[in-house]
Amino acid sequence: MRILLGLLIFCLNTSAYAQSWKEIKSDHFLLYFIPSSVILNSSDSSSTVEAEDFSKEVLRKAEVYYERIAEDLGYQRASEFWTWDKRVKIYLYVDHDSFIKASNHPAWAGGMADYDTKTIRSYFGSREFTDTILPHEIAHLIFRDFVGFKGAVPLWLDEGVAQWTEEKKREEVKKAVKEMLKRDGLLTMDDMMKLPIDSIKNAENVYIRPTRTRKGEKGVLFLTGNNLITTYYVQSVSLVGFLIEKFGKNDFTGFCRALRDGKNLEEALTTVYGTHIRNLNDFDDQWKDYIENYT
Ligand SMILES: [Zn+2]
The missing domain is CATH 3.40.30.160 (Collagenase ColT, N-terminal domain)
Incomplete structure (x- = not known):
């Protein structure tokens, strides 16, 4: 939605x-x-x-x-x-x-x-x-x-927070994203931040996107419009779930507050989670560790 x-x-x-x-x-x-x-x-x-x-x-x-x-x-x-x-x-x-x-x-x-x-x-x-x-x-x-609207809030965060409230969906998402990671099928953090996902109109078109494999190597994804949108949405909620489950609700509130005060996403992340996350690459790596450790 x-x-x-x-x-x-x-x-x-x-x-x-x-x-x-x-x-x-x-x-x-x-x-x-x-x-x-x-x-x-x-x-x-x-x-x-x-x-x-x-x-x-x-x-x-x-x-x-x-x-x-x-x-x-x-x-x-x-x-x-x-x-x-x-x-x-x-x-x-x-x-x-x-x-x-x-x-x-x-x-x-x-x-x-x-x-x-x-x-x-x-x-x-x-x-x-x-x-x-x-x-x-x-x-x-x-x-x-x-x-508010002062900070630059990426769409994945908006959609991630909204989907996180659909509690019954959480387990399903965990399974799906773990599977995507296993076959190196996840979008890059760069795509999550910048891809104009709302402009994907054609469900059947094939989109070629970069990926970063679990070993940190560069790869390429071929996704239909539908798959691209699904991957983006599943990743969105998984990233939010990672922040909330790994670091707790209070830190997540602090993170939202930093965004409200006008910080961009990377600044807000490092302000609150700085001892663990120093940049978007760290964010990506630690999120993947968290996915791999799902029981
Ligand atoms: Zn929505």
């Missing part, structure tokens, strides 16, 4: 639907849905539920994630961000088609977070929504609220 910044079309389309949206509120969120029966799919079945019932469950879970994610990132709870008129808006469209149509988003999208309007948009469709898209999009907004 990549991020789109301030697209006007979202706002225009919203007003067109405004009359039929019903609003429900919690301390930090306003949730909008169109009262109707909606179909929810899970891995083995699908069922019909009332949009209102599921929306209430979404709102309840959103508050749980708000607390948890803010605490994980070291956000002061006392600051009471996102209350009253600063509440985050969640729009749930009746189905995937309506969401894509209204948001003008590419067909693969499952949700989006808009920083400018503090709005999350997604759709009724999956029972797993409350475990996946919901925490992911909330994390995007909290993370950006925390680090």
Whole structure:
């Protein structure tokens, strides 16, 4: 679920639907849905539920994630961000088609977070929504609220933090990234920092990227657009997981704070993890050690 910044079309389309949206509120969120029966799919079945019932469950879970994610990132709870008129808006469209149509988003999208309007948009469709898209999009907004826009935050960190909140995905990612390392299939740190992954439009095209083998030698990867995007996203969350699991939550908060204060990624890393990580190459090496030592 990549991020789109301030697209006007979202706002225009919203007003067109405004009359039929019903609003429900919690301390930090306003949730909008169109009262109707909606179909929810899970891995083995699908069922019909009332949009209102599921929306209430979404709102309840959103508050749980708000607390948890803010605490994980070291956000002061006392600051009471996102209350009253600063509440985050969640729009749930009746189905995937309506969401894509209204948001003008590419067909693969499952949700989006808009920083400018503090709005999350997604759709009724999956029972797993409350475990996946919901925490992911909330994390995007909290993370950006925390680090601001002053520092140069690479996309992998944004997406890594958001994916880390999808707790059920963590084990799967660990397996996948370990496998990629084994066959020397990981992107370079340079690509992670600079590759304009959002511009990869063609899933079938083959992209040729450099790699650094486990022995430190130069190599070449041939990846389809799809594989390139998957590799990038898996690496993103794995890098974040490495920092949090290896060095703890407090250091990660310090790292985010350094970014908020305007440091670039390498400076923020060395400020906080300087005794272990002196540059991006060290970061890459130690991350790979950590992957290899997964049990
Ligand atoms: Zn995302």
